[in-house]
Each structure stands twice: as C-alpha cells, then as structure tokens.
C-alpha cells in the first residue's frame with residue numbers, strides 16, 4: 418500500500434507532500450482508498466461532506482466500530498501524518514480477516530476530508546461539518562490561495578456544495594472511533610514504547626496580531642521620525658517566548674505578513690499569527706491576554722478549541738489490549754498531544770473516541786523528515802487489530 422501512494426503529491430525537489438484537499442493528488446488518493454476497500458469487498462460510501470467510509474457489515478442497523486484517519490497533508494508535509502492511520506486500518510482488517518474473524522458488529526474505515534486545513538485554513542473540515550460545529554455557509558465561502566471558494570472547488574470536483582453540513586445519520590453509524598496516528602513528539606522515544614494511546618488533546622487557538630505603523634521611505638525617514646511596527650512585533654515575539662517558558666505552554670508566531678513589503682520601505686503594517694497551546698487552558702488564555710496587552714497590537718481570535726479529554730474507560734481498555742497484543746509487561750502509555758485530530762472533533766461531539774500513537778524516532782512531523790520505523794508500524798497494526806477485535810465483541 419505504501420508503494421502505491423508514496424509518489425502521489427510528492428514534491429520531487431524536497432520530498433515533501435502537497436496533498437491539499439480536492440487537489441489532483443487528493444482525488445487520486447481518494448480513488449486509491451475506494452480501490453483498496455473494493456478489493457476487500459467493503460462497501461464504500463462518500464457522505465455529504467466528502468468523508469469516505471468503507472464498511473465491513475451494514476452500520477444502518479447497529480452503530481459500528483470505526484477506525485481511520487486522513488489522506489490530505491500540510492504543504493511540504495511528511496508521508497505518515499494521516500496515511501499511516503488509513504494504511505494501518507486496511508492492514509488491521511487484513512489481519513482480522515486472515516484469522517477468520519467475523520465482526521460481531523459493523524467495522525468501518527473512515528477517511529476524513531481536509532484534516533489539515535492547508536487549502537482553506539480551517540483544520541478538520543470534514544469532521545467539523547459532519548458534527549455540525551462548522552457552519553456550512555462559512556465553509557462554502559472560505560477561499561484558497563487562488564481566490565477560489567470552497568463551493569467552487571467542490572463543484573469542480575463533481576460534488577454538490579449545497580448538501581454540506583451536519584449529518585446525524587452518518588454520524589449515527591459511528592459507535593466508537595479509534596484513530597491510529599504517527600506520534601508528533603518524542604514521548605514514546607523517552608518511554609521506550611513502540612505504541613501509546615492518547616489521554617487528551619491540548620486546548621489550542623490561533624490569534625491574529627495587527628501592528629499598525631506608518632509606511633515611509635527607508636532612506637529619507639530619520640529613525641526618530643519613524644513609526645515602525647516591526648519594533649513592537651519583534652518585542653512581542655521575544656516576550657511570547659518568555660511567557661511560554663514561564664507558563665509551561667507553547668507559543669509560536671509562524672506566519673507573518675509585512676505591508677507594503679518593500680525592502681526599501683519602513684512597513685506600515687505587520688500582521689502576525691500566534692498559535693498557542695498547552696495542557697492548562699487557563700495558562701494559555703493568560704498568556705494570550707498578557708501578550709495582547711504587551712503588544713499594543715489589534716488582536717482578533719481566529720479559532721479556539723477547548724481541551725478534549727478522551728474517554729478514560731475506553732483509553733485504559735485500549736492501552737491494556739494494545740500492551741497485551743504487543744506482549745509488553747505493562748499497558749501502553751497514555752500521552753497528551755498538542756496536535757488537533759478528527760478523533761478530537763468526534764470526541765467533543767459525544768462519540769466515544771480514542772487514539773493510538775506509533776513512535777516517531779525524531780519527533781518531527783509536518784515535514785518530509787517525519788518518520789516511523791517499519792517494525793513500529795507493524796506493531797501499530799498488531800495493536801490496532803487487537804483493539805478492533807476487542808471493541809467488536811461489545
């Protein structure tokens with residue numbers, strides 16, 4: 418399966434992936450998903466929001482056990498974030514089928530659309546629309562870098578944007594959801610475990626800081642006469658780092674727009690995007706409040722996602738089953754994550770959800786350097802198959 422998809426959307430220069438939602442690479446990956454499902458005799462459906470579902474058994478009578486992830490990537494992303502969960506899902510079903518296992522309840526694989534939000538800026542688009550936390554009008558009106566609205570992009574891909582939105586029938590098919598994902602950090606390297614489970618997703622948000630000044634000539638404007646917004650911006654970046662260190666959270670200015678953007682002009686406006694996350698919601702909010710006051714900038718909230726605590730009973734059950742399946746002396750460790758996932762969106766919507774993480778030796782993700790050893794990936798499949806088998810019994 419890796420051989421079939423590794424070239425799709427890969428930038429030959431960097432080795433990074435460009436798999437924007439509804440791009441030609443994404444459409445090819447979706448077709449690959451359909452073929453893999455069909456090859457196994459699974460029934461494939463695409464829901465109103467573009468999410469794909471492959472079913473072993475009919476979920477209309479009784480909600481099923483669902484696993485899966487996403488196939489889109491951030492720009493210049495790695496091979497594992499998303500696809501590892503999909504490939505492992507098919508592989509786990511193969512393990513179960515080879516054992517002659519007959520699921521006692523429907524077993525499904527989900528491929529969520531536009532998890533990364535690389536194209537339209539809103540992550541977990543497919544699951545947010547499905548659960549109704551994202552207004553379909555807002556989604557339809559989002560634009561990509563070309564200025565094309567999501568509605569236009571969907572129409573070009575042969576989909577009907579009018580039907581986007583909350584889909585209780587499809588959601589009702591999901592009795593429990595387990596997402597396998599490459600770890601985005603190095604906790605499992607520290608604990609020495611190939612596989613772990615998620616305890617929580619950190620609260621996280623995105624804020625826009627607009628620093629206003631006065632654009633002017635870089636040669637003729639005396640220093641004393643300048644109103645240069647890069648100065649408070651620079652102080653704010655340094656202060657964000659200090660505050661984050663003190664509070665034990667993370668804060669990042671990863672996107673920046675300088676206007677007018679001429680090398681020979683004092684800028685008139687600096688727009689900078691702050692991403693802040695941490696285990697303690699109060700600490701994240703306090704950092705943003707203090708930074709807002711310090712910066713003197715005009716600050717607006719672009720998104721905020723509260724903490725997601727995964728179902729503790731399900732988490733412990735998964736950890737025990739995964740630990741036993743890998744013949745480990747103890748349950749798989751539970752770790753919090755600073756990254757958002759579709760599993761978090763489903764959990765917030767009341768679907769019992771859990772995550773299985775596979776060790777990432779460098780901890781790097783959202784980069785071509787993202788990696789997981791094949792032996793760890795195989796252990797991930799073993800653990801996932803055991804978890805699915807266990808959940809199908811109840």
Ligand SMILES: [Zn+2]
Nearest residue numbers: 498499532598
């Ligand atoms: Zn992901």
